[in-house]
Amino acid sequence: xxxxxxxxxxxxxxxxxxxxxxxxxxxxxxxxxxxxxxxxxxxxxxxxxxxxxxxxxxxxxxxxxxxxxxxxxxxxxxxxxxxxxxxxxxxxxxxxxxxxxxxxxxxxxxxxxxxxxxxxxxxxxxxxxxxxxxxxxxxxxxxxxxxxxxxxxxxxxxxxxxxxxxxxxxxxxxxxxxxxxxxxxxxxxxxxxxxxxxxxxxxxxxxxxxxxxxxxxxxxxxxxxxxxxxxxxxxxxxxxxxxxxxxxxxxxxxxxxxxxxxxxxxxxxxxxxxxxxxxxxxxxxxxxxxxxxxxxxxxxxxxxxxxxx
Ligand code: ATP
Ligand code: MG
Numbered sequence: 001x002x003x004x005x006x007x008x009x010x011x012x013x014x015x016x017x018x019x020x021x022x023x024x025x026x027x028x029x030x031x032x033x034x035x036x037x038x039x040x041x042x043x044x045x046x047x048x049x050x051x052x053x054x055x056x057x058x059x060x061x062x063x064x065x066x067x068x069x070x071x072x073x074x075x076x077x078x079x080x081x082x083x084x085x086x087x088x089x090x091x092x093x094x095x096x097x098x099x100x101x102x103x104x105x106x107x108x109x110x111x112x113x114x115x116x117x118x119x120x121x122x123x124x125x126x127x128x129x130x131x132x133x134x135x136x137x138x139x140x141x142x143x144x145x146x147x148x149x150x151x152x153x154x155x156x157x158x159x160x161x162x163x164x165x166x167x168x169x170x171x172x173x174x175x176x177x178x179x180x181x182x183x184x185x186x187x188x189x190x191x192x193x194x195x196x197x198x199x200x201x202x203x204x205x206x207x208x209x210x211x212x213x214x215x216x217x218x219x220x221x222x223x224x225x226x227x228x229x230x231x232x233x234x235x236x237x238x239x240x241x242x243x244x245x246x247x248x249x250x251x252x253x254x255x256x257x258x259x260x261x262x263x264x265x266x267x268x269x270x271x272x273x274x275x276x277x278x279x280x281x282x283x284x285x286x287x288x289x290x291x292x293x294x295x296x297x298x299x300x301x302x303x304x305x306x307x308x309x
């Protein structure tokens with residue numbers, strides 16, 4: 001791909017994801033984001049969007065190669081969503097073309113006994129991407145202000161000193177998370193966060209599909225249905241979280257998730273935009289190294305084949 005073509009594609013991708021990017025959450029209202037939105041693409045653009053996604057994935061592979069070679073920046077992508085919003089599918093599609101060697105996915109479930117014995121960032125810190133790598137968090141420390149907030153009884157299991165548990169705990173967690181993300185950014189870890197925003201009705205449709213399709217039965221969990229009863233509480237927690245933790249250096253993308261093809265295109269766009277905004281380039285070879293390469297080339301060309309036995 002020529003530099004001009006790359007520039008054009010990056011621009012197209014940026015325009016696609018920009019409307020969903022929140023860098024300052026002060027006035028953010030979740031009700032202003034329609035989960036079935038596919039703007040600026042129309043349903044009839046679906047085929048074209050899939051094509052763009054394919055080109056996007058190839059571009060992503062190229063950018064990742066530079067990220068890896070440069071070995072300086074790392075990229076952390078955080079995915080949060082209600083069940084069946086398509087986190088797994090989005091991760092799978094967007095990352096399908098990239099080199100697995102430079103990318104790690106970490107999934108965070110309910111904490112283990114060992115994890116409960118530590119502060120809540122501990123398990124996430126251990127899975128942060130190293131320089132040159134892309135790290136994906138499938139759920140993250142944000143569960144601490146989502147599921148734990150909706151079910152405060154989970155806090156009791158965390159063995160925190162009781163004097164530290166007050167009404168202020170959620171604001172304190174927001175503050176600590178922001179400080180942590182600032183710290184990571186200042187250490188060369190670029191952060192992008194995705195909330196895949198599905199509607200209550202579409203979640204129901206997907207759950208029914210899981211029940212009605214034998215190949216999808218394994219995805220069904222009765223606990224997910226129980227969790228639906230707390231929808232309002234979750235939406236309030238998500239809104240609060242985005243308001244408090246969207247920053248210019250670690251923005252939230254609130255991505256409409258009722259149409260999977262659109263969600264994937266927006267996520268791919270945002271990831272490409274993030275990589276393209278870093279000053280990625282292949283390491284340059286200096287004069288001395290160039291001379292070394294020339295000598296190696298000469299020696300290799302002059303070398304005789306091994307003698308036949
Ligand atoms: P899928 O259902 O697609 O396999 P998932 O991410 O929903 O993926 P599950 O094993 O179904 O995976 O769910 C993980 C569960 O762990 C979620 O209900 C989530 O809220 C919960 N969880 C994650 N982090 C925490 C935490 N810190 N405290 C309590 N529960 C947590
Ligand atoms: Mg689940």
